[in-house]
Amino acid sequence: MNNIYQEGKDFAKSYILPYTELADKESRFPEESFQKLGEKGFLKLLVPEEFGGYGKGLVEHTQACLAFAETCSTTALCYMMHNVALMCINTYGSDELKKKIYTDIVENGKFMALAYSEIGTGTHFYKPEVNVEVNGENSTFNGRKSMVTSGTHASYYLLLAPSVEEGKINNWVFPLDSKGLTFEMSNWNGLGMRGNSSCPMNIDNVTLDSSYRVGPEGSGxxxxxxxxxxxxxxxxxxxxxxxxxxxxxxxxxxxxxxxxxxxxxxxxxxxxxxxxxxxxxxxxxxxxxxxxxxxxxxxxxxxxxxxxxxxxxxxxxxxxxxxxxxxxxxxxxxxxxxxxxxxxxxxxxxxxxxxxxxxxxxxxxxxxxxxxxxx
Ligand SMILES: Cc1cc2nc3c(=O)[nH]c(=O)nc-3n(C[C@H](O)[C@H](O)[C@H](O)COP(=O)(O)OP(=O)(O)OC[C@H]3O[C@@H](n4cnc5c(N)ncnc54)[C@H](O)[C@@H]3O)c2cc1C
The missing domain is CATH 1.20.140.10 (Butyryl-CoA Dehydrogenase, subunit A, domain 3)
Structure with missing residues (x-):
């Protein structure tokens, strides 16, 4: 990929435009576009080259989002969130976490999303209130995230939760199939960005081992x-x-x-x-x-x-x-x-x-x- 903006524009014309009106009318996630985003390599734009991606950065991320948004804002927004979560894995993820997630993105066309905002803290999402209980290597989470774009469609959710260290926070990766993780799809009724599926996420006794934490304790x-x-x-x-x-x-x-x-x-x-x-x-x-x-x-x-x-x-x-x-x-x-x-x-x-x-x-x-x- 050399001219990301132009390639993004061409991609959008063929694979985003046909679904953009439907996404709005039916409040329907643009699944077909995301499948093609995987097939045509856009989901791995920021995956490092040694893991089969294109190893691109902030400039190319911006160009791709611009190009997509000039055709469909909702698809561009969901794609943008995937890149953001992925970039956090690139920078702070363990080798084990990277391998698991990169393989799924590169080989299986999977993508990521952000589960940060909560009803209580609203726009100040960097002060999460999800309850976390630590038992040795395992952490058990309880709580609710208010609006999670690509809810149920993304395979991995970057989730912000309090750290055991007072006043600090952690980023965790929640796989979609985690036991106790559910989404309230019917509670998404956005004025715009209707294809986003930005619904609440319920976290009921979700237990993850520490390999799903991104970076050292308290580095969120x-x-x-x-x-x-x-x-x-x-x-x-x-x-x-x-x-x-x-x-x-x-x-x-x-x-x-x-x-x-x-x-x-x-x-x-x-x-x-x-x-x-x-x-x-x-x-x-x-x-x-x-x-x-x-x-x-x-x-x-x-x-x-x-x-x-x-x-x-x-x-x-x-x-x-x-x-x-x-x-x-x-x-x-x-x-x-x-x-x-x-x-x-x-x-x-x-x-x-x-x-x-x-x-x-x-x-x-x-x-x-x-x-x-x-x-
Ligand atoms: C289309 C869409 C997609 C979204 N997707 C995601 C997602 O994928 N993941 C996610 O985590 N969240 C997502 N969100 C949630 C979003 O990012 C916000 O956190 C949430 O909408 C704000 O919550 P609130 O209404 O409780 O804001 P409140 O905290 O009640 O704030 C309301 C308003 O009060 C004002 N305000 C509040 N505090 C201050 C301050 N200190 N200084 C000045 N003004 C202030 C601002 O005008 C603000 O807009 C999404 C939202 C939308 C609309």
Whole structure:
């Protein structure tokens, strides 16, 4: 894989586009697209080369998410979470855990998801309250995660739980077939991102041995802030700037094609030209900030954190603004759902509440820019 963005665009046209409307209408996980993501190698984009993957990093992760989101926000979001969880295994997983998970991804097309948020701590997912009892090598978990994207479809869930060390946390890998792990599929009824299957997960006496813990005891916080955060926050920036660019493509094509009885088009009207210019300008700015942030993160630049936070906040807000304006340009057709703009606008509303929400991230950005500790 050399030009991930272009290959992602080509892939999306053939294997994501056919299912994207259905995913929204029926709130149905895009299973066919994920099967093809495995067959065509995208699920192993970040798996190290020595384990049969492509060994790529933050820049390529961002390009793939952007490319997919320009066709389907929901598929891009689920794919993004897989890469984030995988990256944590790459960086902190034991050899045993790596071998097990990589084999399943590379040979069997399996994928991962994130089980972090809880009802109680909400957007502050880095303070988990799941109950953990340790008995020698085994840990038994009880609790509930509130929204788990790709619930029941992913084979491995990166789950955040308190450590036995006071005030610390751990990342664990929960296999889908763990005894005591169930999902409340019927409790997913999202406004947008409807193909996500972001349902609650119930953890009833799930017992795992310590080989399923990622990294040393109590190292979860370091993992969340050093690895999960850059891949997750940049990935979300890619999903929402891709969504905004998708809105531009839909509405500019529509405006050029919609004809009045005198033969003129919607796009001949100056006010519409201004709106379309505004949508493009903001979507392109969000995309440029996202790509710049990914490069800064990959190169370890000193302002990478600020760039990543700013890109994510800007992309999330921009997608909502572009969608609002595109709905106006799309007129009755957009309102009556003859155009996919309303779906994209619904999808974009997830951006501002997904943890850490844009409000929290804006505060963090201010802190990062003034040399203060985050969170
Ligand atoms: C489409 C979708 C998919 C998701 N998928 C996953 C997933 O795969 N895994 C997962 O773990 N979670 C997932 N989530 C959950 C999500 O990431 C959030 O944790 C959850 O939606 C927030 O929970 P809450 O409503 O209790 O937020 P609350 O904590 O109640 O926050 C609500 C709002 O209060 C404000 N707020 C709260 N605290 C502060 C603060 N300190 N400073 C400023 N403002 C603040 C913000 O505006 C925030 O949006 C998903 C959510 C969505 C919408």
């Amino acid at each position: 916080q370091e993992q969340v802030f050093n690895v999960v955060a850059p891949f997750f926050i940049t990935g979300l920036a890619a999903v929402y700037s891709g969504t905004a660019m998708h809105m531009f493509n839909v509405i500019s094509n529509y405006a050029a094609e919609r004809k009045y009885p005198d033969g003129s088009t919607l796009s001949n009207i100056e006010t519409v030209q201004i709106h379309i210019g505004q949508i493009y300008k903001n979507a392109a700015a969000a995309r440029a900030m996202t790509v710049d942030a990914a490069n800064a993160g990959a190169n370890g630049e000193s302002d990478a954190l600020a760039k990543i936070l700013a890109a994510r906040v800007f992309a999330s807000e921009t997608a909502i603004e572009c969608g609002t304006l595109a709905m106006r340009v799309g007129g009755g057709k957009a309102y009556n759902k003859a155009l996919p703009i309303e779906r994209l606008l619904r999808d974009s509303y997830a951006g501002q509440v997904m943890a850490p929400s844009t409000d929290v991230l804006t505060v963090w950005l201010g802190k990062a820019l003034t040399g203060q500790m985050i969170p």
